[in-house]
Amino acid sequence: MIEVFLFGCFMTCVYAEGGADVVLSCSLVEEGVGMGGMGGGALFTRTPATLVLRDIAVTSDQLLETLTPFVPPTVPDPDAILFEAKASSPEIPNGDLFLHADCDEKEVTCEISRYFLHGSQDSTEPAYFFVSLSVEGDGLSTALVLQTLAVEKDRSGGTTLMQTKLGLPLSQSGSMLTEVAFLVFSHAKSVSAPLRGEVLLSCGFRQQEMPPAQEVGIEWRLQHRGKGRKVLEMKTRLNDTEESSEVHAEREGSSVDAALVGDGNTSMILTKLKVSDEGTYICTVSVGLFHAQQVIQLHVTQPPRVSLSEEKLFFKPEVPQTLSCHCSNYYPLDAQMEWFSLSPTDTEPTVLPEQGSLSSHRQHGDGTFSLSSHLTVPSSVSPGNTITCRVSHSALATPLSVSLVVEKPEPDSYWMVLGFLVITVLFFYQVMK
């Protein structure tokens, strides 16, 4: 079992012959041996390691003059763990982002572990390593399978230096030479999409060479709150003259475009998104003896509808009045409601000291929530003041506000009738006189 931990690394970008080299600080993660774990989880040891990705494709405008070529150590150190991998064939998709990450001071996570091929346990060459790379923030993530290359015998007849920890032959420059045999990548590790909408979960693969009529297995699973289920499974033959793919879409409205799989695109489209589609998706691609995964988070969102309980509010200082703000059918759960008041003479609204009392959340059949805030209008709010209910929610780019202006008290009908009577009586009294 190989488990992946997050570990901070940094790197330097260097330039060499047309392409660019990236030197990544990684850690070699190994299952602890003989560490006497008390029946608990496996123990892992981490050893600092370096990975040089050679010849990352860069467009000319990205070539930075400040880049200097990677210089291997002059005296090979058998204790150092230095991997060299060609990143040009297959090309690492968006590999140039690793260059930018360095310049933008973004953290790159790099972890290396031993990779054992399906069904082969012998330690004969070539050896395989699994590298998991991701750039913070960009959402770019790649899982590489590195295959060691044969080391040319030293012509002077000297013995080949072996890496002490891994027992692998070192090149003249003290590195373990490898090539990328297979990789699975994703352009976006975390995506948000609207309820009832559509989303593309990005996943793709590349391999050294595409042998004719090779079978590709694609599996998309959803993991949520400890439960897992298969969403879609596809088996397809590459470079086959006859179209032969087998698809089992367990979720209605899920699809992988079979025509794109040949180009190494195994992205899945989900339509008519429901709240229950939210979770962690795992895209597993198997080609021949290799298989690797990418993990993608899907968040479903729905912005709230916001309304006030009243259209008009008259100033009545002697009777406490209630105004409610309804925030309905939103997802996810977290929503903030705040009450403000603005007097005609002020420019900035002020937060009302007495905020409304919140109802409990109500959940609807589609998984969305509703919430209300009931405000007892304070007596300090006088005619002409604007009362605003402001709602903040992750699905809203800016908070949503609804407001009303407090109106002058309604002329009271009792006093109107009385006043009318008094005037009438006075009028007749004058006439009679």
Ligand SMILES: *[C@@H]1O[C@H](CO)[C@@H](O)[C@H](O)[C@H]1NC(C)=O
């Ligand atoms: C796969 O194809 C879709 C549709 O053309 C595109 O939007 C997406 O970026 C591609 N993804 C990958 C990983 O190549």
